[in-house]
Amino acid sequence: MNHKNSARLLTFLLALLVSFFGYPQPIIDLTDTPELTAGEYTRYLQENNDEKLTLAQAIAAFNSSEVRLGKHQSISLGISVAPVWLKTRLLNSTTNDENYRISVETPWLDVIEAWIVYQGRVIQQVSGGDAVAFEQRPMQYRYFAFEAELPKGESQLYLRVESVGPMAIPLRIATTELAVKRDISSSYQYGFLYGIMVALALYNLILFFSVRLPEYGLYALYLIGFVINSLSYTGQLHTWITPDFGPYFQDWLDIFLMITYSIAGLHFARKLLQTKQYAPILDRATIVVTLVIPAGMVIGFIFNQLTFALFLAFLLNTTFAVLFILLGLQALKHRIAAARLFLICSVTAATCICISTAAVAGFVPYNDVTFKLIEVGMAFEAICLAFLLAQRFRSAEADKQMAEKTARLDSLTGLNNRRGFAHAAQPIWFQEIRNGRDVSVVLIDIDHFKRINDGFGHSKGDEVLKAVAAVLKRGARRSDIIARWGGEEFLILLPETSEAQATQHAERLRQQIEKIELTSPGGAIKFTASFGVCGTIDGMFSKTKLRDDDLETIINVADEALYQVKASGRNQVKAATQQHVRQSRSKVKV
Structure with a gap:
């Protein structure tokens, strides 16, 4: 008989045995497998809801051919099902008794009863589950667990599980040492x-x-x-x-x-x-x-x-x-x-x-x-x-x-508004005066701006404002703070700049503004601007004598100087006088 015919005969005989006796329940050799979830080694059956089986009746039922063998690591049967019995064969092939932890790692199962049977007699019986008081459980643990000393040879573990909740039964068997490591x-x-x-x-x-x-x-x-x-x-x-x-x-x-x-x-x-x-x-x-x-x-x-x-x-x-x-x-x-x-x-x-x-x-x-x-x-x-x-x-x-940035900017010119100026200028002001450095301001007013609006329209007036803003931006250093102060007025804070230097800068800006020419249907638009300057000089506004509240004073002094320019013909740059300083400081005090 060749090998192929032998294999066919063996397959036929195995099939014949299975048809008569069913699949034999596998046994867990705990020496070779000291830790596992035993669903695939476990046979199980369910009670009729009206009749609770005794251990003897369950053992008899397991000897029939009506029980099922688990197909996965854990046995899951659904919600609110009849109580279930489980049987697992355990083999201790060593020469000594060994300690194992047996657990069902589902905390919500209501009643779990366990028996270990060795050579036809019960050697250990425990009860636990969610329905058992914590101190009465075999182990005061978050799920059902107990420790058993398995004798040499084969033992059978029987479990009865009853629960209204989901019947998920992950039966875990491991040596005590491995169980602790797993925890x-x-x-x-x-x-x-x-x-x-x-x-x-x-x-x-x-x-x-x-x-x-x-x-x-x-x-x-x-x-x-x-x-x-x-x-x-x-x-x-x-x-x-x-x-x-x-x-x-x-x-x-x-x-x-x-x-x-x-x-x-x-x-x-x-x-x-x-x-x-x-x-x-x-x-x-x-x-x-x-x-x-x-x-x-x-x-x-x-x-x-x-x-x-x-x-x-x-x-x-x-x-x-x-x-x-x-x-x-x-x-x-x-x-x-x-x-x-x-x-x-x-x-x-x-x-x-x-x-x-x-x-x-x-x-x-x-x-x-x-x-x-x-x-x-x-x-x-x-x-x-x-x-x-x-x-x-x-x-x-x-x-x-x-x-916040938008709230601090003038939407027409893109310069700071008054709020933006205060936000940007205050830190620089405090830094300059505390380090004893020069600082100046320049206040600018477009001459006869109302005439431009009345004669050429407000849109052309807006173009004039933007053209002036562009000149101020081009002439500014990175440290300078420029703002649209109001209507047709602009303000520049010049750090590390004395009043004399600020006056020279203002004159350059005045000349550039004077050269601007805008076109319109009504003819060319030319305009000028007036400048008031105030900054650190020898005298009352010495850079070593500036106070924290002098920024408002300096702006007021520059405004006084600007007023003098307007009164004397416009299109000029005028620096503050000591009289302006004294008048403005007295106004601030009042």
């Missing part, structure tokens, strides 16, 4: 993910109280709500705060904490993307979801219908993920700046949430990866959304700075 690693992972989200939440909460924009506050509530919800369904919150609040308390706590982050998250997305402006129907639908589904969950709580409330909670979770994507798509369609990144992070987070939710509900395999995907997805989304909010904050700050 430490898991704590670091959760601490890292929670740390990111809490830090971002607190930062944006501070921003909310600073800028009073609702999206920052809603984002903070969204993250804080999710962290608290995650702490709840991973059993950590229940362990710290509510360990003895009775059966089903954690189930209710978990689903109502879903409401907090889901509602805050959806309203945050509405505000961030401003959907009310361009997608009012979707915006209203989002509001309705945040009202109707939570109201149904409250009704379920009032009438103690946990299954109904659980269904609505998972519906809210799914709707939340779908609406996030729809909001992002609408924003992208209407070319909202934040839409693209929002859509990327929301699709990623929604995918992770749906996978985790489906794993808990029993639709996809439940394991370490699928269970923790929701935290990973939310952390990724939190970072992306924080980046979007930071962009918005920077944009708002830039808009604010632009508005």
